[in-house]
Amino acid sequence: MQELCALYVGDLHSSVTEANLISLFSRFDGFRSAFLCRHWITRTSLCYGYVNFDTLERAIMAMKAINYEVLNGQRIRVMLAAEARSWKDGIGNVFVKNLEAAIDSLKLHDTFSRYGRIISCKVALTPQGTSEGYGYVQFQSPESADTAIREANGSIIQSNPICVEKFIKKSERSSSEPTFTFNNLYVKNLDSSVTTEMLRGSFSEFGKITSLVIQRDINGISKGYGFVCFENPDDAKRAMEALNGTTFGSKTLYVARAQKKAERQRFLRSQYEERRKETKGLNLYVKNIVSKVNEEHLRNVLGQCGRITSIKIMRDDKGISRGFGFVCFSTREEANNAIHRLRGILFHGKSLYVSIARSKEERAAYLQTLRTTIMPSLPWGLPPTPFPIHPPLLPYGVN
Structure with missing residues (x-):
């Protein structure tokens, strides 16, 4: 019965704390506790949490009063924790696109509530907090979702004719058969x-x-x-x-x-994520590259460790090297071999740095781990050395 008295609270701003959740929900009778979910390593907020009440009735009362309220500048989304599982399964979920920028989650909920009880409603936002022009409405029953698709598809919200269709999981979509026309x-x-x-x-x-x-x-x-x-x-x-x-x-x-800017950015992000997953453990980050070194010079050195599938030195808009680049090998063994053999060698007068390429989020998580686990245990003034330098500094390079 404990689960029936719990509320899922999502779409939280990253600055929201347990204290904020307690302050928001404790004014309701039956409030028992609040828990903010955090990353198990970095301890940073995952932007959702759970709030417990002593009875289901009191939890529902709080949910109706708090849902879509603004907390730290961002609208939150509240649902019964027991129903959050069906939300993730996609049952009764509809996809709504071509929304005006002014349509937020609350307005979308008010528009679709006539078709049946809504478990969850969300308008997708950019990292800057503006609407992506599409959203999702999760109904309690598939019948309500079918009614919404039948009656709301093609209707006008403000000045835009919206498109309402059944939500299809990404893994089940067919990219070769678009469901819309284009000119x-x-x-x-x-x-x-x-x-x-x-x-x-x-x-x-x-x-x-x-x-x-x-x-x-x-x-x-x-x-x-x-x-x-x-x-x-x-x-x-x-x-x-x-x-x-x-x-x-x-x-x-x-x-x-042709795609709108927001849609194109989503597509490029998804392409980048797919590429990153495919090359995880294969792609190396190389820095301390002097300006006169080009891709061919770098290939001559790193190519001794295995077959290189791609290599790129990053440059500014004038074509000048920014001093770092990326080298992708065909196997993990080759990539690891390059790290151990070439990290620290002198290359055109500079000590070459070679490591596995990490995403921005992975780098932030790693640095946070250093701050919270490694640095507190070090003697005062001794900087951490997360990776040993192999081999010892040796001169290498093309004159």
Whole structure:
């Protein structure tokens, strides 16, 4: 029965503490305790927690009063902990897109509550706290979700016609069969010599074009990409399928559905995460690279440890080396071999630093671990040395 008296509290701002939750919920009868979930290593907030009440009735009363209230500048989301499991399973969940920026979770809840009891409602937000233009509504029953899809799809909220459809888990989606139509195409890898007339000549054979533009800088030089909009969505799809990957001038065209900025950023983030998972343990971070060293120089050194699948030195907008880069090996054994053999060698007068590449979150978690576990046990003034230096400093480099 303990679980029936617990509330799940999500979408918390990272600054929210247990004290904030206690202050918010203790004004209700039957309040017993509050617990903020934290990362087991860094102890940083996971932005959700649980609040316990002595009876189910009192928990529901608090939930109705507190749900979507603003805490530390962010709307929170409250549901019965027992129902949080069905929320994660996706039963009765609908996906809503093309939302106005002014629509938040509370307004979305008020709009869809007419179709049945809502377990959870959320508008997706950017890291800056602005709407991504889509959200999720979780109904208690699948029948309510079906009613919402049937009656709300295509309806107008403020000035936008919204799209309401059944939520499909990412693992079950088919990227090759989009569920929506599109007219506008994004085209990149264009030669600087390609004109709008040349591009129109290639695309117009698939149907009537309503607009076509090649993006240019302030000096009128092509940026290498543009947009082609067709009158008929079927023509746009045929053009994309026929021209994507074909040679146009000296380059291979990339043709895809044009995306809004927020959608494109989500896609790039997901691509980055997939790539990071695929190369975990294979990708190395290399720094202390002098400016005259290029990728080929770096390949000559690290290539002795195994087969390199990709290598890149990071540069600024003027093409000047930023002193670090990334080298990806084909196996973990090769990557580890490079770390142990090459970390600390003198390379063009600098001691080369080589380690496994980590994401920003992983680096923050590691540093927090050092601060909380390693540094307190060290003698005063002795800095931590998390990795031994192998081998001893030896000169190496291409003159």
